Every structure is written in structure tokens, then in C-alpha cells.
Amino acid sequence: MDFGSKYVYAYNCSSEEDLSDSGDESNVLNIASTQPFAEAAPLSLTHAVASGGAGDIVKVEEKHDSSNKSDTRRKTKQKRRLRKADTNVLSVQFNHLLKPTEMHAGDIIRCEECSVIASHLSKIKPATGETAEPLWECEFCRHHNSTDIEQSDLPKQEDVTYLVEPAPVVHGADMTGLDNSIVIFVIDISGSMSSTTSVSGTFRMPNAHKQQQRAAENFGGEQMIRDRHQSYVTRLQGVQMAVDANLDTLIKEHPTRRAALLTFNHELTYYGDGTREPLVIRGDKLDSKEDIILEAEEECKNELKPILETKQRLVERVYDLEEGGQTALGPAVVFALHLASKRRGSKIVICTDGLANRGIGNLEAANDEKSEGNVKKAAIDQGNEFYGSITDVARDKGVSISVVTMKGTTCFIPLIGQMADGSGGQVTIVDLTNIRDEFASILKQQVIASNVSATLIVHRGLYIRNPANSEIKLNKSERDIGNVTKDTEVTF
Structure with missing residues (x-):
């Protein structure tokens, strides 16, 4: 433990201060008048103070009586009562x-x-x-x-x-002491992941020709590709390259770990370690948490192989991904968490650029400006309950969840970000120029205790x-x- 100071700071007065919402701290009451102070009219104050505590709202009602009607005014301000900064930490x-x-x-x-x-x-x-x-x-x-x-x-x-x-077995270690924990890459392949970004230099991908053709058809990529000094990379391409690079790092540093791939748009596609035919979950099953868990339970029977043995097949699966459809984030997280929870110390890395709008965990109404107040509040409460329950399970099972999203996108981070905050993961907002490094930083974070x-x-x-x-x-x-x-x- 570290203390802010070797001494306790004892206050002679209140340990709190009032912070005005308007930012005017030098004159909270804002008593303005062109008349000299001696000529100022009597001032009466009525205070309405909420119960004490950090962040309390204090309303100060001001009444000015003056013979000059132009100077007479009534104004209500709001202030927040906050703890003063000190070393009692x-x-x-x-x-x-x-x-x-x-x-x-x-x-x-x-x-x-x-x-x-x-x-x-x-x-x-x-x-x-x-x-x-x-x-x-x-x-x-x-x-x-x-x-x-x-x-x-x-x-x-x-x-x-x-x-x-x-102590229970941690970090996915077996009786030999080898780390066989799981890293599950949960990748958004909805339509918005085809948005392009200009990056300096050029890039080479195994399926570059097919990717550029698709960009030309959908986003005017023919004109973009003519520029010799710039390349236009889709969000999905950036994620693909980041996953590829970090699988190489996993092989070097943790060759016995397991890596798995799960994608989501209007359906879930689980590729596992890339060595088997993918499992597809679609339709009404996306609206049932129980159905998704049953599917995940069946997949748990298929043992994942070490990344050292599966990297090549997994990379091929990653580069074959194509964008399109909605964003079934909630079902994807439930499925991935049930798989990862079988081994403590496992990681889930979610990469998404859009709002969850399909299946359980749907946040569309919570972010819709046209929604009525009570409808929007109910949707936010439901979202908090859903993603909060995900957090509780992850904490209990020793699984960390990290969320990677793109700059300038709407994902409702305050709601989905709690999964990372409560499980020892990270919330990272990236652009395509640094997504590879951010992925590497997430993979280096190891849960040391649950x-x-x-x-x-x-x-x-x-x-x-x-x-x-x-x-x-x-x-x-x-x-x-x-x-x-x-x-x-x-x-x-």
C-alpha cells in the first residue's frame, strides 16, 4: 500500500467545496451591478441543499431588490459539492x-x-x-x-x-504447468466495417486484389487506388492485419496458448482454431441466451489445439472474412464468454465499430434520439443489466474482456465498456494506424488473480x-x- 503522505491532513473547516456548473468560481453568487457597493440594495438568499455527499447539487436562489428596475433580477444557479484535493488517499x-x-x-x-x-x-x-x-x-x-x-x-x-x-488452477495452466489459456478474437464484420480510411504508404495482403475490388465497387476505390502514395484500407482489413501480426507474437511468446475466431454481423460464425468447419448461429437463436449457451456448450467438447499448430489455418480464415449485415454483439459476447470461462486466465478481444442492434443486448433504442424518454431509459437499463451480468460472469470465471473500437464510431462505450472495466480488460479507441500496437498491448495484459x-x-x-x-x-x-x-x- 502507498499513502499520499506520511501525515493525515486534518481540516479545520469543511473538507468539501462547491463547484459551479457555469465554471464561475470566483463569484459563485454572481452579484453584478453597475452601482457602487455602498448603494447596492439588500440581498436575500434562499438555499436549497440536497443531502450531503460527493456530487450533491446545491441550488442557490438569489433575489435582488433595487430602485433601479434594470438591475433587478432573479437567478438560480447549480453547484456541485465536491471533496477538496488532499493527500488523504x-x-x-x-x-x-x-x-x-x-x-x-x-x-x-x-x-x-x-x-x-x-x-x-x-x-x-x-x-x-x-x-x-x-x-x-x-x-x-x-x-x-x-x-x-x-x-x-x-x-x-x-x-x-x-x-x-x-488455489485453483489459474492462467489456463494444466498439470504440466503449460499455459493453455484461450484468446478469442471476436470480430465485427457488419456493413460498417467496410468503411475506408486513408493511410500513408502501401499495404500487401494475401487477398488484396479481392479486397480492393470490393472497395472499388462500394466506395469508389478505383480512384483511390490510383494514388501511388496512399492506400485506402477498410476497417476490417486493419483488424485482419492486426490479428495476423499478433498471432505471430503469440507463437513466439506463448506457443501453447489456444486462439479462436468468432465473427458477428446478423449471425454468429464460430471458426474455433480454424481446423474445423465453422458453426453458424442465426435467426431466433440470437434472441435467446439459453440457446446460445447450449451451442457454446457443444463447442466446448471440441478441444482447441495450440496456436503453434493452428496459426496458418486461422490466418486464412481471418483474411477470408467479408463485411455485411447488422451487429449481433450481445450474442457474440455470451457465446465467447461461455467458451473462455472453461479456462481461467483466458481473454476475449472484441473489435467492433457499431452499435449492437441484433439479438440480445440490443442497444438501438438506447441510442435512438427519436425514442421517447421512458423507452430510451428502459433500453439503457436493460443494456446495463445485460452487460453488467456479462461482467459478473467474467469476474467470477477469471476471464478478461477487452473492447477495441474505432475513432468516430458509435458503440455506446459507457454500456459495453463496463465489461472491460469490471473484468481486468481494456477499452481502447483506435485508428487503423495504431490498431496493431493496441492489440499487442491487450494481449500482454495477463490476469494474475481472479x-x-x-x-x-x-x-x-x-x-x-x-x-x-x-x-x-x-x-x-x-x-x-x-x-x-x-x-x-x-x-x-
């Missing part, structure tokens, strides 16, 4: 999980009152005639705990690891601010974090 960085620490062989000794764990600073009072068992007085709440351990049984260092129960939670308990002389209500002072704060990587960091 604690940061927890989870890369410490990779560092060796003392593995304590004894049992965890918790305070019966506040749940604090006895540490190297704790003092055990031996049993006496008055007490049948040794006592430990909690340093945080002063509760006296009966215990059956002695002083010598306590940890000797401040950073200690306890083995509560044997089902992670963090609990902060402070001494009775301190308190933790309640994020929901600053008037409530806590002595314990719990965070359900889920999957973490070596770069994960949370603050209290």
Missing part, C-alpha cells in the same frame, strides 16, 4: 501479488469485533489466573480476543500471505469517507475487484 497496487512475501504457516487470527487480522505489531498476553486463555487486545478497536496462540506464532513481517485454501476483493480497516482515530454520503464515516471499506493484472490499482 491510499493506493493499492496489485503487482505486489507477483512479489515474494512471507507465507505464514499459522491460522488467521481475526478480531471478533472489527475483523482486523493480528499482525507483527500485535501483543499476546499470556493466560493468567484471571484468564483461562491468552488474550489479544485489538490495536484498532481495543476489543479483547481470546486466542490459543502465543506471541511467537504471530507473523514477523508487515506483509504476509496466508494460505486460506489451495475473484479479488480488498478490505481496508482503519484505526478508531481515523475514518473512511463514504463515497455515497460524506456525512457517514466508516471504519471499514470493502471493494469487490474481480480480475486483476499487474497494472491494476485501486484507491481508498
Whole structure:
């Protein structure tokens, strides 16, 4: 843990400040008059303050009485009550999980009152005639705990690891210790993925001629290709090249991992590792989560081969993809997650440029400006519930989900991005010039622990601010974090 300072900053006044929505902080009440201050008319203020807390809205109603009617006005402003910036912050960085620490062989000794764990600073009072068992007085709440351990049984260092129960197999490692986790590329091949972007230089692809012919037919590509110094690349082509390059990296760095390909437009097409005939899911099945899971369960019976053996066939499948149709993002994520959840430490990389508008997880109404307010709100709530449930499953199964989208596109990132935020993945907005590097960055992020939670308990002389209500002072704060990587960091 890292603290903002070795000292606690104690306020003599309120630890909050008011921020005006208008941005005028120097004169919140904005009392403007051309008359001298001495001639200003009496001012009466009526305050309507919401319940305290971060982000509270404070309404200030102003009334000015003046003999000069041109200066008389009534104005209502809104302000936000925010916490002042200070050093009362604690940061927890989870890369410490990779560092060796003392593995304590004894049992965890918790305070019966506040749940604090006895540490190297704790003092055990031996049993006496008055007490049948040794006592430990909690340093945080002063509760006296009966215990059956002695002083010598306590940890000797401040950073200690306890083995509560044997750890499950992580990172997809088998009994030999080889990494056989799965990387599933979930690629949008809807019609919008045929949009072209100008890039410097030229490019060469295995099916370049066919791709350029299609661009010429649909987007005036004949004129574009005549330019010797520029090439016009579709979004799908950019994704294809990025996947190809990163499969090469996987072979070099993780040859025993498994890679699979799943595409979605108005239907789902699962290619697996490229060595078998693809599975196509279409029609009413896209509207049923249960049907999609049943299809995924059947595919789980087909063992994926290491990327070292399947790369060539998989790349051929990738370059054969063509754009067209709608965007069945929700069904694709459900299918991919059910496959990936069979091996902890697996990754799902979603690449999309459009709004989910087919099957479960449909967000079309949520983003439609013509939708009525209640219809739009209901669609957003349903989207939050659907993609939130995806996040919960991913956290529980140790699967990270990353979302890659294109600049200038509408994907409703606030909703689908929660899958990445809650599972240890990334949300990345790219252009075609850097998509390859962004893919590489995602693949390097490895989930090092799943089902992670963090609990902060402070001494009775301190308190933790309640994020929901600053008037409530806590002595314990719990965070359900889920999957973490070596770069994960949370603050209290």
C-alpha cells in the first residue's frame, strides 16, 4: 500500500467545496451591478441543499431588490459539492501479488469485533489466573480476543500471505504447468466495417486484389487506388492485419496458448482454431441466451489445439472474412464468454465499430434520439443489466474482456465498456494506424488473480469517507475487484 503522505491532513473547516456548473468560481453568487457597493440594495438568499455527499447539487436562489428596475433580477444557479484535493488517499497496487512475501504457516487470527487480522505489531498476553486463555487486545478497536496462540506464532513481517485454501488452477495452466489459456478474437464484420480510411504508404495482403475490388465497387476505390502514395484500407482489413501480426507474437511468446475466431454481423460464425468447419448461429437463436449457451456448450467438447499448430489455418480464415449485415454483439459476447470461462486466465478481444442492434443486448433504442424518454431509459437499463451480468460472469470465471473500437464510431462505450472495466480488460479507441500496437498491448495484459476483493480497516482515530454520503464515516471499506493484472490499482 502507498499513502499520499506520511501525515493525515486534518481540516479545520469543511473538507468539501462547491463547484459551479457555469465554471464561475470566483463569484459563485454572481452579484453584478453597475452601482457602487455602498448603494447596492439588500440581498436575500434562499438555499436549497440536497443531502450531503460527493456530487450533491446545491441550488442557490438569489433575489435582488433595487430602485433601479434594470438591475433587478432573479437567478438560480447549480453547484456541485465536491471533496477538496488532499493527500488523504491510499493506493493499492496489485503487482505486489507477483512479489515474494512471507507465507505464514499459522491460522488467521481475526478480531471478533472489527475483523482486523493480528499482525507483527500485535501483543499476546499470556493466560493468567484471571484468564483461562491468552488474550489479544485489538490495536484498532481495543476489543479483547481470546486466542490459543502465543506471541511467537504471530507473523514477523508487515506483509504476509496466508494460505486460506489451495488455489485453483489459474492462467489456463494444466498439470504440466503449460499455459493453455484461450484468446478469442471476436470480430465485427457488419456493413460498417467496410468503411475506408486513408493511410500513408502501401499495404500487401494475401487477398488484396479481392479486397480492393470490393472497395472499388462500394466506395469508389478505383480512384483511390490510383494514388501511388496512399492506400485506402477498410476497417476490417486493419483488424485482419492486426490479428495476423499478433498471432505471430503469440507463437513466439506463448506457443501453447489456444486462439479462436468468432465473427458477428446478423449471425454468429464460430471458426474455433480454424481446423474445423465453422458453426453458424442465426435467426431466433440470437434472441435467446439459453440457446446460445447450449451451442457454446457443444463447442466446448471440441478441444482447441495450440496456436503453434493452428496459426496458418486461422490466418486464412481471418483474411477470408467479408463485411455485411447488422451487429449481433450481445450474442457474440455470451457465446465467447461461455467458451473462455472453461479456462481461467483466458481473454476475449472484441473489435467492433457499431452499435449492437441484433439479438440480445440490443442497444438501438438506447441510442435512438427519436425514442421517447421512458423507452430510451428502459433500453439503457436493460443494456446495463445485460452487460453488467456479462461482467459478473467474467469476474467470477477469471476471464478478461477487452473492447477495441474505432475513432468516430458509435458503440455506446459507457454500456459495453463496463465489461472491460469490471473484468481486468481494456477499452481502447483506435485508428487503423495504431490498431496493431493496441492489440499487442491487450494481449500482454495477463490476469494474475481472479475473484479479488480488498478490505481496508482503519484505526478508531481515523475514518473512511463514504463515497455515497460524506456525512457517514466508516471504519471499514470493502471493494469487490474481480480480475486483476499487474497494472491494476485501486484507491481508498
